[in-house]
Amino acid sequence: MNKEAPTALILGGTGRTGSLLASALARQGVAPRTAARRGANVRFDWDAPATHLDALDGVDRLYLVTPVMRVRYADQVADFLDLAETSGVRHVTFLSTYNADQAPAGIDIAAVEADLASRRAITYSVLRPAWVMQNFADDHLPVIDSVITAPSNGGREAFVDADDIAAVAAQTLLDPEAHAGATYALTGPQALTFREVADTIASVSGRPVFYNDVDQEAWINGALAAGVPADYAVMLRWLTSAIITGNGATPTGDIEKVTGRPATTFRGFAERNARAWIGEAS
Numbered sequence: 001m002n003k004e005a006p007t008a009l010i011l012g013g014t015g016r017t018g019s020l021l022a023s024a025l026a027r028q029g030v031a032p033r034t035a036a037r038r039g040a041n042v043r044f045d046w047d048a049p050a051t052h053l054d055a056l057d058g059v060d061r062l063y064l065v066t067p068v069m070r071v072r073y074a075d076q077v078a079d080f081l082d083l084a085e086t087s088g089v090r091h092v093t094f095l096s097t098y099n100a101d102q103a104p105a106g107i108d109i110a111a112v113e114a115d116l117a118s119r120r121a122i123t124y125s126v127l128r129p130a131w132v133m134q135n136f137a138d139d140h141l142p143v144i145d146s147v148i149t150a151p152s153n154g155g156r157e158a159f160v161d162a163d164d165i166a167a168v169a170a171q172t173l174l175d176p177e178a179h180a181g182a183t184y185a186l187t188g189p190q191a192l193t194f195r196e197v198a199d200t201i202a203s204v205s206g207r208p209v210f211y212n213d214v215d216q217e218a219w220i221n222g223a224l225a226a227g228v229p230a231d232y233a234v235m236l237r238w239l240t241s242a243i244i245t246g247n248g249a250t251p252t253g254d255i256e257k258v259t260g261r262p263a264t265t266f267r268g269f270a271e272r273n274a275r276a277w278i279g280e281a282s
Helices: 016-027 050-056 074-087 109-118 135-137 162-172 192-204 216-225 230-244 254-259 266-272
Strands: 007-009 031-036 061-064 090-095 123-129 145-151 183-185 210-213
Touching: 007 016, 016 031, 016 074, 016 162, 050 162, 061 162, 061 183, 074 210, 090 162, 109 135, 135 230, 135 266, 145 192, 162 183, 183 254, 192 210, 192 266, 210 266, 216 230
Parallel strands: 007 031, 007 061, 061 090, 090 123, 123 183, 145 210
Antiparallel strands: none
């Protein structure tokens, strides 16, 4: 790697973790190059290979985020990684998913992990985050008419703050050799029910917030009706089934292990983002 002026290409550079990661790297001596279809330092479109080579110019490390709202992308990613290798990338940090090794065969997340592990010209780190706390503060799991609606059957999840994901990613890209071959399961410090999440949001926002434990298939059908691609249903079913069956994320110490500070609590996140729920209902 170029030790004097390392440059990191950040796919999904305008997204939740990408924008936070860019700021963290810039503060610590690695030049970030954000990449996205619009609004980033460089244009990058998974379906427009002509954008890939320019994005990789002068880059020696990569934050890999796969195409969003898709489940089949392993071949596209493999082709891009081939190009990245020949362009001089020597380390990849991959944003995977909690329990990626248990993903159904119809989801390519484990295939990408295996592809990275098979390559010899690059080192890699894998980040497997739990459900992200920010889901509750945006349009993924919004509070609508004072209600959070999602299927869980009372199961628990160790929701993680996107800031903590970005902080871990930054460390792997700042010192790739120290994190080569590592897989980190990134979680918050507590496994919470959705009802406990609703109670916490209510407490910090000063408004009533309730939880509706909806039927799983009804929830998935609602997402499809709202425009989620039909083939993405397998992903939604897998992620929600993990919580419903009691196989949701459980707290790990990986965030503190890598960053040296404890993972953010959900209450800490909620207090920091209380404005997202204060005022008129969504």
